[in-house]
Amino acid sequence: MCVRCLEAVMVNAIKAVEGERTSSSVYHLLKGKKSAQTIQDAHLYQLTKWFHTAPFLTLSSFETMMNGLIKKAYITGDLQRPFVTQEGVENMNRLFQQTGSFNELSGWQFSGTASVFFSRLQLLVQVASHLTYGDSSYYPVTRDDRILEWVKRFLTYMPCSKKELSPRLYSELDCLFRQLPEQPECIVIRFSGHKQTGKTIAQAAERLEMEETEYWFRFLHALHSMIKNITESMSGTPLLQAVVMDIHDPVTLTISARQTADHLKKAMTIDQIAASRRLKKATIEDHIVELALNDPSFSIRPFIEEEKEAAVIEAARLVSNRQLKPLKEKLPDHSYFQIRLVLAKESGKSV
Amino acid sequence: MNVENVLHERFGFAEFRPGQRETIESVLSGQHTLSMLPTGTGKSLCYQLPAYLLPGTVLIVSPLLSLMQDQTEQLKMRGEKRVIALNSFLQYEEKTAALANLNRYKFIFLSPEMLQLPQVIGALCPLTVSLFVVDEAHCISQWGYDFRPDYRLLGDVRHELGSPLTLALTATATEKVRQDIREGLHLPTVKEWVFSVNRPNIALQVETLQNQMDKHQRLIELVTFFKKPGIVYFSGRKATEEAVIQLKQAGIVRAAYYHGGMEASDRLLIQHQFLTGELDVVCATSAFGMGINKENIRFVIHYHMPPQMESYLQEIGRAGRDGNPSIAILLYAQGDESRHEFIAAMEFPDDGQIRQLTEYSVNPRDIQPPLSETQERFAVHYKQEANQKRLNAAVYMKERRNHLLTRKAEKRNEMLTWIFSSNCRRADYMHFFNEKPLKQPHCCDCCGIDLSIYKNKSVSRRSEEQLNWRNMLAQLLPGK
Ligand SMILES: [Zn+2]
Numbered sequence: 053m054c055v056r057c058l059e060a061v062m063v064n065a066i067k068a069v070e071g072e073r074t075s076s077s078v079y080h081l082l083k084g085k086k087s088a089q090t091i092q093d094a095h096l097y098q099l100t101k102w103f104h105t106a107p108f109l110t111l112s113s114f115e116t117m118m119n120g121l122i123k124k125a126y127i128t129g130d131l132q133r134p135f136v137t138q139e140g141v142e143n144m145n146r147l148f149q150q151t152g153s154f155n156e157l158s159g160w161q162f163s164g165t166a167s168v169f170f171s172r173l174q175l176l177v178q179v180a181s182h183l184t185y186g187d188s189s190y191y192p193v194t195r196d197d198r199i200l201e202w203v204k205r206f207l208t209y210m211p212c213s214k215k216e217l218s219p220r221l222y223s224e225l226d227c228l229f230r231q232l233p234e235q236p237e238c239i240v241i242r243f244s245g246h247k248q249t250g251k252t253i254a255q256a257a258e259r260l261e262m263e264e265t266e267y268w269f270r271f272l273h274a275l276h277s278m279i280k281n282i283t284e285s286m287s288g289t290p291l292l293q294a295v296v297m298d299i300h301d302p303v304t305l306t307i308s309a310r311q312t313a314d315h316l317k318k319a320m321t322i323d324q325i326a327a328s329r330r331l332k333k334a335t336i337e338d339h340i341v342e343l344a345l346n347d348p349s350f351s352i353r354p355f356i357e358e359e360k361e362a363a364v365i366e367a368a369r370l371v372s373n374r375q376l377k378p379l380k381e382k383l384p385d386h387s388y389f390q391i392r393l394v395l396a397k398e399s400g401k402s403v
Numbered sequence: 404m405n406v407e408n409v410l411h412e413r414f415g416f417a418e419f420r421p422g423q424r425e426t427i428e429s430v431l432s433g434q435h436t437l438s439m440l441p442t443g444t445g446k447s448l449c450y451q452l453p454a455y456l457l458p459g460t461v462l463i464v465s466p467l468l469s470l471m472q473d474q475t476e477q478l479k480m481r482g483e484k485r486v487i488a489l490n491s492f493l494q495y496e497e498k499t500a501a502l503a504n505l506n507r508y509k510f511i512f513l514s515p516e517m518l519q520l521p522q523v524i525g526a527l528c529p530l531t532v533s534l535f536v537v538d539e540a541h542c543i544s545q546w547g548y549d550f551r552p553d554y555r556l557l558g559d560v561r562h563e564l565g566s567p568l569t570l571a572l573t574a575t576a577t578e579k580v581r582q583d584i585r586e587g588l589h590l591p592t593v594k595e596w597v598f599s600v601n602r603p604n605i606a607l608q609v610e611t612l613q614n615q616m617d618k619h620q621r622l623i624e625l626v627t628f629f630k631k632p633g634i635v636y637f638s639g640r641k642a643t644e645e646a647v648i649q650l651k652q653a654g655i656v657r658a659a660y661y662h663g664g665m666e667a668s669d670r671l672l673i674q675h676q677f678l679t680g681e682l683d684v685v686c687a688t689s690a691f692g693m694g695i696n697k698e699n700i701r702f703v704i705h706y707h708m709p710p711q712m713e714s715y716l717q718e719i720g721r722a723g724r725d726g727n728p729s730i731a732i733l734l735y736a737q738g739d740e741s742r743h744e745f746i747a748a749m750e751f752p753d754d755g756q757i758r759q760l761t762e763y764s765v766n767p768r769d770i771q772p773p774l775s776e777t778q779e780r781f782a783v784h785y786k787q788e789a790n791q792k793r794l795n796a797a798v799y800m801k802e803r804r805n806h807l808l809t810r811k812a813e814k815r816n817e818m819l820t821w822i823f824s825s826n827c828r829r830a831d832y833m834h835f836f837n838e839k840p841l842k843q844p845h846c847c848d849c850c851g852i853d854l855s856i857y858k859n860k861s862v863s864r865r866s867e868e869q870l871n872w873r874n875m876l877a878q879l880l881p882g883k
Contacts, residue, residue: 108666171668181879189480191675194668195472197497222880229872236872245879249676252669255659259870 055126058265059117060147061102063126067136067144068097072376075131079114082106084163088309088338092392095345095399100160105272107163151266156233156277166275168299171199172206174243174250176295177221179203181245184218193244211290224289228281234274235260238267312339313347322355337389344396352397356390364394406431409455414481420444422598426570427452430534434594435569437540437584441600442574442720447474450536450570454509459531462564463512465538466551468492471512473694478510485509489517502526515553516780518560532567537588540571541713544583547576548713548814550807552784558589569593574720575600575713577836600716600836604723606857607828607847609733618734622646622706623653625732630859631683633702634692636709636718638742640664643686646706650684661687692718698725702857705733710743711814712821712835728845730857735822740815747811751804752778760786761797825849 055063065078073093080090084104094103118134121127126140136144171194178193192200212220229236238260244250251259257267282292315325322340326333343350352361367382379391406427410416419427426438426449440446454461465471471488478486487501487508505511505526517523541547543554561569571584571593585593612618622635637643643660650658659682661673670690676682678697685691689709700722709715715733723729752760752774759765760782767779774782782800789799821831828847830840845852 177879184881191476191480191671191678193671193675195476195671218880219882222876222882225876225880226873229876237870237875240872240875240879241870243875243879244672244675247679248878249679249681250672252659252665252672254669255672 055143055147056263056265057147057151057269058106059121059126060144060151061105061269062114062117063121063136063140063144064148065097065099065102066127066134067141068099069093070135071133073097075115075118075134076111079109079111082114083109084159088335088342091345092338092341092396094160096392096395098399101154101157103159104163105157105159105269151270152233152273154269154273156280157269157273158276158280159272162276162279163272165279165296165299166272168199169279169296170242170275171196172202172295173292175199175203176206177243178245179207180218180221181243183214185246187246193250206294210294217291220291224292227288228278228292231277231281232274233277234270236274238271239274239278242271309339309342312336313343313350316340316343316354337392341389341392341396344393345399350397352393355393356386360386360390361394361397364391365398368395368398404456406452406456409452413455414448414452416448420448422596423448423452425596426572429594429596430568430570431456433568435590435592436594436596437571437573437581437590438596438598439573439576439581439600440596440598441602442717443602443722443724444598446538446572446574447477449572450534451478451510453534453570457533459533460505460508461510461534461536462527462532462567463510463536463538464515464518464554464557465512466515466542466549466554467539467693468514469690470538470694471514473696475510475512477694477696483509486512488512489523490514491516505530515551515557519553519556524560524563527564532564535561535564535567535569537569537571537584539573540584540588541573541576541580543587544576544580545807545810546579546583548711552781552788555587558587561588575716575836599833599838601829601833601838601841602720602723603843604726604728605719606728606730606845606852607719607733608730608852608854609735609822609828609848611735611822614736618706618736619646619649621734622704623649623655625702625704626650626655626658626684627653628854628859629730629857630701632677632680632697632700633684633704634700634718634721635684635686635704635706636691637686637688638707638709638746640688642706643688646686650686655684657681657683659685661685661691663688663690689714689718692721695721696724697721699727700724701727701729703729703731705731707742708733708735708739708818708822710747710811711818712832713814715818716832728856730854733822740819743815744812747808747815749775750777750781751808752782752800754801756782757797757800761795761800 061082062078065081066075069077077090077093080087081094081099081103082105084107094100115131118127118131121140122130125137126143127134128137129135174193178190182188182190194200207214210217229239238256241256241259242250253268253271254264256271257264260267262270279296282289282296311329312325315328320328322333322336326336329336340355344352363383364379364386367379371378371382376388376391380386380388383391406424410419422438422440422444426436426440429436430449430453438449440449450461450463463474465474468490471490475486475488485508487510489498489501489511491514493501502522503526506529513523537543537557539549542549542551543557544550561567566589569588569590571588573584576584581595581597610621612621626633626635635646637646640662643662647658647660659673659676661670673682673685674695677685678695703719703722705715705718709718719731722731756770756772756774756778759770760767767774767782781804785800785803786796789796792799817835821828824831827840827850829843833840845856
């Protein structure tokens, strides 16, 4: 294999932003930085599925990999202005052909939920397993007090007896695993229970004979698919629904953007909000774009008239890639903010 | 209830290990106690047991988060729910909630930093502290091998808490260090129990090899040969990972690495796998092993020498807790010690960082390049101390740093002297702690040992089964 899965993901993201963004914007995207800029980029370039899918990255490991890709000539230019080469595209495609294209992965929607969900699930399976085998002395698989507390509460209030927990969990998981886009072993191998300990990510990858980052993305893919199925089909998996329920936050907003939303509700203008929050006007505009992306009920009308909105949508159809500059050239009377806002509202609909 | 009853009923042990009874009875008779018990003899029982015979709360000061977590988990596993660990990783709300309800807990574990916070002291003062435990008490001394500047403030803290009954525990402390412990904790009268550092069931061998290649080869030979489970210690993260690849290639499949660069959840899994016997060998940095209660470790190999004698004894002490024959091997190649020179220097802020801290008063968190946890602890402590003493902070910090670096170099040389010595290895290390050496069978390479005693006799190799998620899931969560 000449390219690791994570590298293919990087090439994929660089390809989307090439000529317009630096490589660090891709780093922030994969790392899931909650800044208005990163969130907008994720939507603007339709990279939401990769958002926050590689939280383990460090800037230096990312740059080392970028330089590796440049050396292999999959990417030209430099970290400031990277472009993907034909060879890079071919290698990326070859890898995705083998791994599949992770269709049900949605970092933007699920990454926050997924990590909490999996920690809870791991602990719940461990507890259920030991309960069934009547084995009460074991070390919990997590040291996160919030997860420990949550499972304790869950056991008190769950809609079944302790005896039923294990078979019911089994049947719910079985039901989900049958619809999984990945082999269910990639999830099960990570569970701890009676007389067996879950495998680490590196161990799981080795055992399943996969490159480590390929395993990681397949694992995430499986996890996101599970969460999607749990939240969408409202009947089949009541226990697991209760596991996900209070984590799922459909509108993922940065705190600062929420505050801007509160000010907008008081009918303040952008300038007034900027003045009262001592922020730059551009920052407030970023928040508004973020709101447009995330909240389907958010109206952009105060900032752009209907006709001008239609003009942006029309122009965007003609310009195939979503670059702002050519759009702006076609729309001299629009501000950049207005163009971004309309694009955000439009891509928000497709999330 | 007497101590034996508690030992049987609470802890399920038939008898005490050497030193436990003396320490416990000394504490229960109301005497401040300093106890030096070799690693692997169950130090934590010395405060856990008295807790059930004393009325109030037991405070335990512990230098490491992971150690604290291991100890709280062990207590919880025994069914003790009144346990809490207060450390700087708690979220603000969690901390506030915990502090408001401290009287609910029998065991309160704290890091020394936490004891510097007025709100923490404020919450502790109304409690009846029946025992104040200082674990790893050698950290208080600059002569100790693991000096922690914030440990030096524990004496004042003790005072603020009304000078409660105190138990200082350590595995390895020379007389000089023990004196520092007594003074540092303001303990004028103290009952001192010093037990031998000797662990008779652990044989010792040092092997000098030409280069790293030879060492790698020898490592594979040894790990293949010895009865397992075992631990191999390295002084770098990368080295642990490389060794596991090589061991696996050589057919030792149940091997894994462990180091501080891994995700916390992954580290926990490796620890569990080792405890449950799913792993035969862990290749680890010194981050592994503290607080792990595993009785049957058969060998400890040092692929790299430790930075000092005390660490070495602590690490090999993890072998043979069950009293059965075990072996410690140290592999040395010329120049290995230089790794520690580098590592030691990295523990302190460099001149540039000190300048930012002092001349430009940069917040320690914002210094470039960023300070490590140990560097930050050093920086904060000595800057404050310099200010109190009205000394030039930059000069003072550099002076302290250089002093500690010199100490570390001396400790390193002691370790090297031991490696190069042709005397009995056991006699040498016992000498180090002013103990009278004694002759015993299965002692060390200099006295002559027979490695075949430690040979792996069972040849059964479990082949890894086919993975099938239905079977795996049914095994975990069996139906009605
Ligand atoms: Zn000897």
